[in-house]
Amino acid sequence: MRLAVSGLLILSLGSFAPSAFAERRNAPSKASALEMGRVQYERGRFARSLELFGDAVNQSDSPASRNLAYYYQGLALFELGLYHSSYVSFRNVLLTADAGNRQIYEKAIRNAVVISDKLDMPERIGKALVALPGSFISTSVAGHSNYAMGMHYFTSGDDSKASSYFKSVSPENPFYAKAAFQLGVIATRARNYNEAGALFERAYQAAGKDKDKYSQRELARLNMARTAYSFGQIEKSIELYAQFTSSSPHWLTILLEASWPLLRVSDTTVSLGNLHTVLSPFYHEDLVGEGYVLRATILFSLCKYEEMRRTLAQFFAIYDPILRSMQSESNRFAGDDTYYEAFAAKKGMHRAFLNFAKRDEGITKAMKVLDTLTKERKELARLGRNETILRLAKLVDEAIDSNQRDIGRDLRKMHARKLKELLAQREQANYLKVEIVTGEKELIEGQKGLPPKRVVDVETSVGENYHFWPYAGEYWEDELGAYVYTTESSCVN
Amino acid sequence: MKKHQRTHKNMKKLFRSLSRSFYLFAGLCVFAPVAGANIIEEQLTEIGQVPNEEIVVVQRQYTRKTGRFELTPVQVGGVPFGDFRRTLFGGASATYHLNDWLGFEVPAFAYTKTFFSSFTSNINAGQTAAGAPLINVDEQRLLFFLTGGVQLTPFYGKLSTFSRYIAYIEPFFSLNAGLARTETSNYLTVVPGLGFRLFFKEWFSMRFDFRNYIYNERSVSTGTPVDKLRMNYAFTVSLSFWLPKMPSN
Numbered sequence: 147m148r149l150a151v152s153g154l155l156i157l158s159l160g161s162f163a164p165s166a167f168a169e170r171r172n173a174p175s176k177a178s179a180l181e182m183g184r185v186q187y188e189r190g191r192f193a194r195s196l197e198l199f200g201d202a203v204n205q206s207d208s209p210a211s212r213n214l215a216y217y218y219q220g221l222a223l224f225e226l227g228l229y230h231s232s233y234v235s236f237r238n239v240l241l242t243a244d245a246g247n248r249q250i251y252e253k254a255i256r257n258a259v260v261i262s263d264k265l266d267m268p269e270r271i272g273k274a275l276v277a278l279p280g281s282f283i284s285t286s287v288a289g290h291s292n293y294a295m296g297m298h299y300f301t302s303g304d305d306s307k308a309s310s311y312f313k314s315v316s317p318e319n320p321f322y323a324k325a326a327f328q329l330g331v332i333a334t335r336a337r338n339y340n341e342a343g344a345l346f347e348r349a350y351q352a353a354g355k356d357k358d359k360y361s362q363r364e365l366a367r368l369n370m371a372r373t374a375y376s377f378g379q380i381e382k383s384i385e386l387y388a389q390f391t392s393s394s395p396h397w398l399t400i401l402l403e404a405s406w407p408l409l410r411v412s413d414t415t416v417s418l419g420n421l422h423t424v425l426s427p428f429y430h431e432d433l434v435g436e437g438y439v440l441r442a443t444i445l446f447s448l449c450k451y452e453e454m455r456r457t458l459a460q461f462f463a464i465y466d467p468i469l470r471s472m473q474s475e476s477n478r479f480a481g482d483d484t485y486y487e488a489f490a491a492k493k494g495m496h497r498a499f500l501n502f503a504k505r506d507e508g509i510t511k512a513m514k515v516l517d518t519l520t521k522e523r524k525e526l527a528r529l530g531r532n533e534t535i536l537r538l539a540k541l542v543d544e545a546i547d548s549n550q551r552d553i554g555r556d557l558r559k560m561h562a563r564k565l566k567e568l569l570a571q572r573e574q575a576n577y578l579k580v581e582i583v584t585g586e587k588e589l590i591e592g593q594k595g596l597p598p599k600r601v602v603d604v605e606t607s608v609g610e611n612y613h614f615w616p617y618a619g620e621y622w623e624d625e626l627g628a629y630v631y632t633t634e635s636s637c638v639n
Numbered sequence: 640m641k642k643h644q645r646t647h648k649n650m651k652k653l654f655r656s657l658s659r660s661f662y663l664f665a666g667l668c669v670f671a672p673v674a675g676a677n678i679i680e681e682q683l684t685e686i687g688q689v690p691n692e693e694i695v696v697v698q699r700q701y702t703r704k705t706g707r708f709e710l711t712p713v714q715v716g717g718v719p720f721g722d723f724r725r726t727l728f729g730g731a732s733a734t735y736h737l738n739d740w741l742g743f744e745v746p747a748f749a750y751t752k753t754f755f756s757s758f759t760s761n762i763n764a765g766q767t768a769a770g771a772p773l774i775n776v777d778e779q780r781l782l783f784f785l786t787g788g789v790q791l792t793p794f795y796g797k798l799s800t801f802s803r804y805i806a807y808i809e810p811f812f813s814l815n816a817g818l819a820r821t822e823t824s825n826y827l828t829v830v831p832g833l834g835f836r837l838f839f840k841e842w843f844s845m846r847f848d849f850r851n852y853i854y855n856e857r858s859v860s861t862g863t864p865v866d867k868l869r870m871n872y873a874f875t876v877s878l879s880f881w882l883p884k885m886p887s888n
Contacts, residue, residue, distance in 0.1 A: 422694060452687030586683055608697050615696040624797070624805050625696045633693040636686045
């Protein structure tokens with residue numbers, strides 16, 4: 147019996163094969179192209195289904211059939227790992243409001259927003275969604291849409307509209323944490339630090355313990371600490387900074403920034419300890435010049451002039467060459483693309499700035515997206531040269547160019563900002579050099595002779611579960627961030 | 640940062656007093672004897688420094704052992720230095736750590752397999768029946784050790800390997816006692832030892848042990864029983880898992 151069924155199946159396949167072959171050779175009709183594409187898609191032949199969906203798009207005479215073809219094309223491209231092209235196909239569905247195919251809008255919106263967010267371009271789909279009539283956005287994807295539309299207005303500088311859309315994202319939506327974060331940024335822009343702190347905290351809580359949202363959570367927490375400091379809540383900011391561990395992607399920034407509120411409460415023990423890490427040879431090429439100036443300032447308050455002198459000498463020795471190199475770069479680099487090319491090639495740019503740029507989360511993410519797009523472009527080239535593929539490849543090329551321009555622009559801005567900061571730090575360091583002489587003078591005068599050296603009895607008892615290690619001038623990588631200064635003020639008064 | 644600017648306003652205030660101070664300082668420098676100036680400079684240098692002794696590292700312990708079990712399901716090694724016999728070890732143990740420096744190893748089990756080398760048989764093969772007596776080796780093969788004891792861990796440290804990886808290490812001393820079972824008899828054994836642990840994770844470590852399993856063996860190979868102190872210098876390597884999980888704070 148089974149044999150007979152198999153025989154019949156072979157015969158039936160044989161009888162249909164010539165017609166299928168004929169269909170393949172001649173261009174399929176518009177309805178059949180879509181249907182055949184679906185069949186190929188369901189069989190897992192995604193590359194072939196792409197061709198057929200492309201034919202269906204070209205031959206379609208109504209928005210309904212075209213949108214359906216775009217939708218399936220998006221699915222097939224997603225299966226092939228061609229995310230940007232997939233996003234473009236889903237976005238194409240949303241460009242025309244077609245009452246005949248309402249059911250696909252929900253899925254198209256969801257997919258387009260998720261993919262565009264992964265590609266760090268949610269504002270682009272937001273723009274398409276703004277133009278789409280509201281009746282096409284079902285309640286189940288309202289959160290996704292509001293987030294994307296909020297991002298569109300946020301990037302175009304309309305904070306009021308952006309804020310309104312971000313506020314409409316419900317707490318159950320996966321984009322809630324991001325929306326809350328953006329609201330926090332808007333509140334910070336408006337100098338409403340109290341609200342900003344609450345919003346960043348909400349973003350931090352919403353990110354939960356999901357591994358995918360780790361960097362988002364850390365950034366929200368960092369902004370909580372920054373906002374508390376800006377709002378004058380020094381103790382709270384110290385507490386928040388203290389919660390970070392060395393695994394945080396912002397570790398170096400945190401050590402440096404945490405020293406400011408500590409200085410405000412005269413906690414030189416930990417602030418100097420933090421700076422001991424920041425100024426270690428591990429970070430000589432990480433643009434942390436501010437740390438040297440801050441250390442010198444703290445040492446000034448402790449009348450530790452000799453140490454201050456050494457710190458400043460170290461600053462000039464390390465940062466003068468960097469400053470000269472960055473000045474030369476800013477004169478040499480013609481435009482944004484030059485910055486991008488130098489960064490991508492890791493040539494022609496001082497390593498300190500390269501390291502600093504690599505620490506920037508935005509740049510890192512943009513480079514990853516660029517990598518994804520470049521791989522996608524190669525994959526598309528392997529899929530053939532039909533009209534659909536060529537069109538998608540052209541769009542990926544445009545996206546790559548746009549991404550590179552954006553990275554170049556951001557790098558140029560960062561470079562200019564860091565150069566300006568470095569010049570200011572150098573000026574401050576020069577002031578401090580003068581202050582050493584003044585301070586030493588006052589020390590002698592105040593005491594009518596110099597005070598005797600105080601021998602500090604180093605406290606070695608530490609809390610339970612902690613170790614005490616002496617520092618003998620050698621840095622151990624695992625000890626970074628764990629240094630504490632027991633030094634006392636040498637000031638007379 | 641704004642706070643930075645504020646600090647520098649104070650600096651500027653100090654800067655304004657510079658000219659007055661500078662002349663006074665210059666005057667002092669001109670009129671003071673050179674030797675005196677040198678002494679002041681030395682004093683200034685001395686009190687203005689932050690010596691290394693005033694910088695400490697307060698670091699969270701990599702692992703804590705208090706109230707935790709060290710389960711060692713895999714232990715391999717042997718007694719490699721016997722003249723004509725070699726003993727292989729395979730065992731397991733469980734150690735309860737009362738605190739970071741004191742632990743109780745109860746029990747420690749080592750199954751042993753003894754092999755005799757061809758040394759004696761080769762010699763005996765050359766002997767004639769009427770010649771010198773054959774070399775008799777007391778072939779009392781070890782079967783297992785079952786012991787228990789204490790571990791003292793007074794030291795803790797870390798090693799840098801090729802300036803790349805940092806390994807947390809702790810040497811320890813141990814003293815066990817228990818049963819040594821051979822093919823023919825049971826003996827009381829005392830096992831002094833020393834070793835060290837390397838921690839890879841707070842819950843996973845490797846242990847290297849050097850122990851001497853000492854027991855008074857009664858030899859019957861010559862007819863009359865002879866008691867002989869037998870030393871078994873054993874080297875073992877083992878992997879340990881730590882339970883329960885270390886609390887995060």
